[in-house]
Amino acid sequence: MMHGSREGMKEDSDAAKSSFNEKTDGMLTERDAIRYSRQISILGFGKEKQRKLKSAKVMVAGAGGLGSAAALYLAAAGIGYIKIIDDDAVELSNLNRQIFYGEEDIGKDKASCAEKKLKSMNADIKVRGIKEKITEDNAVELIKDVDAVVDCLDNFDTRYIINDACIKLGIPLFHGACMEFGGQAMTVIPEETACLRCIFPKPPHKKVPILGAVAGTIGTIQATEVVKFFAGIEPALAGKLLIYDGKFFSYELIELKRRENCPSCGVSNED
Amino acid sequence: MKIKVKFFSSHREAVGRSEINMKVDEGMRLKELMDMLMGSYPKLKKLSEYTVLSLNHRYASGEEILKEGDEVAIFPPVEGG
Numbered sequence: 001m002m003h004g005s006r007e008g009m010k011e012d013s014d015a016a017k018s019s020f021n022e023k024t025d026g027m028l029t030e031r032d033a034i035r036y037s038r039q040i041s042i043l044g045f046g047k048e049k050q051r052k053l054k055s056a057k058v059m060v061a062g063a064g065g066l067g068s069a070a071a072l073y074l075a076a077a078g079i080g081y082i083k084i085i086d087d088d089a090v091e092l093s094n095l096n097r098q099i100f101y102g103e104e105d106i107g108k109d110k111a112s113c114a115e116k117k118l119k120s121m122n123a124d125i126k127v128r129g130i131k132e133k134i135t136e137d138n139a140v141e142l143i144k145d146v147d148a149v150v151d152c153l154d155n156f157d158t159r160y161i162i163n164d165a166c167i168k169l170g171i172p173l174f175h176g177a178c179m180e181f182g183g184q185a186m187t188v189i190p191e192e193t194a195c196l197r198c199i200f201p202k203p204p205h206k207k208v209p210i211l212g213a214v215a216g217t218i219g220t221i222q223a224t225e226v227v228k229f230f231a232g233i234e235p236a237l238a239g240k241l242l243i244y245d246g247k248f249f250s251y252e253l254i255e256l257k258r259r260e261n262c263p264s265c266g267v268s269n270e271d
Numbered sequence: 272m273k274i275k276v277k278f279f280s281s282h283r284e285a286v287g288r289s290e291i292n293m294k295v296d297e298g299m300r301l302k303e304l305m306d307m308l309m310g311s312y313p314k315l316k317k318l319s320e321y322t323v324l325s326l327n328h329r330y331a332s333g334e335e336i337l338k339e340g341d342e343v344a345i346f347p348p349v350e351g352g
Contacts, residue, residue, distance in 0.1 A: 062352050065351075065352060066352040067352070152352050155350060176352070177349045177352060178351050178352065179281075179351050182279065182281075194330075199323070199330065202320075203350065204347065204350045208349065208350060208351040209351075215351075241323075243279055243344075243346045245279050245280050247280070248289060250279065250289065252277070252325065252328070252346065253328065254329065255328060255329045255330065256330045257329075
């Protein structure tokens with residue numbers, strides 16, 4: 001039964017995507033070819049893969065430390081449409097890591113500041129900032145018109161909501177989280193790889209201190225995974241969890257397996 | 272039999288070392304190893320609720336039976352953004 005409703009949502013999502021693609025698909029402009037020349041010239045990349053980035057629509061959930069880094073690099077790379085969502089206002093204590101913002105932004109909505117910053121960085125892409133809290137009631141509606149979601153949130157309650165919506169709609173999720181000097185990242189491909197609930201059935205530590213540069217490290221790892229995904233290069237973190245320790249510069253890459261009884265993506269939920 | 276245990280982030284701080292080479296009994300389960308480590312390192316016990324395990328670079332539940340030469344990694348899942 002759930003499978004049927006997922007198909008229905010997928011059709012809505014496809015319709016929204018094709019309407020967007022009519023406006024953005026097509027050859028790269030001469031300006032695009034110059035702007036992105038340093039990545040187009042990467043062996044195996046080329047103009048065709050850059051065109052795929054231009055057609056891609058990505059939602060960045062959370063405009064904090066991870067979201068600042070991830071969204072700035074996605075905009076710089078030429079992702080055609082970025083929707084960035086956050087319901088908070090900028091505070092002085094955000095500025096050690098949230099490089100979207102400056103002192104003049106304190107008190108302003110993060111979503112509108114982030115939109116302005118991304119547009120100023122790259123006027124050739126479409127950007128939409130949304131000031132809204134992600135809930136079980138609006139998550140599917142918020143993500144159904146994008147091709148991928150980047151999890152830059154700061155709490156697992158909302159992460160589970162986004163995870164479940166992505167699984168339901170079959171939309172890839174690029175997870176990242178950080179604490180003090182360390183962090184983690186994994187890429188969820190629905191129906192193929194483990195989801196967040198498979199690996200983290202219980203929420204981890206609450207409110208944590210974070211070194212800004214570590215949030216930047218994890219956010220840019222997420223952006224790298226997103227760019228590779230749209231360029232047709234296999235995301236290295238699909239089905240894997242990267243554990244990064246920036247204090248001692250060590251890391252571990254762990255192979256993950258889907259959990260059969262996972263309440264979100266478990267096999268028993270699919271019929 | 273000999274195994275290697277690696278610690279990351281707060282778990283590394285709790286133990287004071289990045290890795291330990293250990294001798295354990297044949298047939299020991301990963302969760303029994305964890306109980307043993309928490310007995311030796313009380314700070315690790317405080318983190319037990321926030322612990323993710325891997326065995327030979329694969330996600331592990333704790334039920335796995337350890338073998339000679341196994342490599343265990345112990346780390347905290349994190350939440351911030």
